[in-house]
Amino acid sequence: MPTSGDHAHTGSDAFDPASTAIVVVTYNRSALLTTLLASLTRIDPRPGHVVVVDNASSDDTTQVVESYRERLESAGTSLVYRRLETNTGGSGGFSAGVETAYQLGAEWIWVMDDDVEVLPDALTSLARWTPRFKVIQGRRYDYDGSPFYWQYRIAERMAIPIPFAPAGFDASGYKEMNSGCFEGMLVHRDIVKQIGLPDHRFFIYWDDQVYGWLASRITTSVVVEDFILRRTRDIKKLNLGARNLRASSDAYRYYIMRNRGHLKQYYRANHAYSPVLFAAGTTLTFLKELIRLTVAERRINGASNLWRGLRDAHAIAKDRSWRPMPPLSD
Template structure:
């Protein structure tokens, strides 16, 4: 999924196509880019399928359309990532290993996630481990093999099974940006099983110090607030998780206001985010 970052996309695609176990098919969802992204893909990567959207529908809308199209094509597993994800050469090979090793239980595995690193090679905490995962035969065997149970994951290199998409549906495209991946994967993993595969490694090309609560614009922070409220209202989380995410939202708002308290639009965007989150629906 990409928007106006053709150089990053080029690097991402080169990494994907250079995998020791290449994907069977590659689909790029172009979110109405204006920087020549579509032309670059057609010229430099003719083997890649391009889905050009008529308007920018945000990351949530892009993944909605991409998963919808890939699911319709009948692929067993969908490898999802943003354009700022650079996969190491064995990322997909390693990510697929649980599927073959645990083939006797594959119908119960819904999501497999890569280990994500920042640019400085330090771990990027994008995937939430699940220490309370039930000790079933599958999870015990998976842990023995080094695969770690997860409760949610980011759209930065995850495999989602076709069965999971068929059962739990698509991401909610009205989220636009932020928290759509948390909602979607939490929705799936509330019942399904997901594992982090530590030997599958990708680089997320963002600075370690970047934080949308302090670095983002007020009009973008609106989505953080609204979507967190939507997440809290959803059935994707357990009550204890909702309490944790409520505290995270309060912390985000507090940190954002510390940096923007004298900007009137910051208060307006936060208020609007809360109101829209309460009175509007993401469906």
């Protein structure tokens, strides 16, 4: 478990914006990407690198990225455009992006989707926490300008988010988390080196939760009170009072269940697996997705994707050749 010594940064570990690489993953959403890249021209201080990973988009993403190269590089930020040959999902995109940032020598790697914009003082806000922590999650505004609630803690043995973890902050300005979100998570190079790259096998869903959980096992990870991003895409959701239930898709439903197989393997590898509690978490996940389907989306014909995902999760969990992502070297 992390100790107080895991927080401290001294000497060469002090925060330098130029040592930061922003990693953006995009797929066929050039209009959203345009908004994000425009916001990156306005932030102060500037990051050293912006890495855009394109999951084989078929729209004008390449042209959009290149149209911002001169503006970013003239201000001292290098732009690295990595176009993948196939769509590897968000998981594959972030794995490739973090790998690229690590190879560039970045000390801090800041990951985000393409459907956000960065607030101008975001790096300044994050910098005040870097002397103490090596994994930092800032807050986001939702599309309508309201604070976006993110489930920053998981019920560890069940491997599911805790939906009613307190949203407020005390005088410290931070809360410990044992999860992660690839929409604004800032990770120090030392942590990436120890836990390896994000696992591309997830394709979508659970990948950032696992990555944050792995990080929290070796250092104190925190979500902080500072707002750093604003969502630029509206998502249909059902208001349940204290929390919202967002609409999903058949692909998400499949991977939500299928990737429980990868989750089970990670838990086994880290000696955190409880058969009864993990099965309870899988059951609750299945029921939540059924509710999302029938109540938020008012249909039932997507349920077959949940069953198909469960079937494939079972096969993944039985794979004796499965191994977690390996640590990195310099």
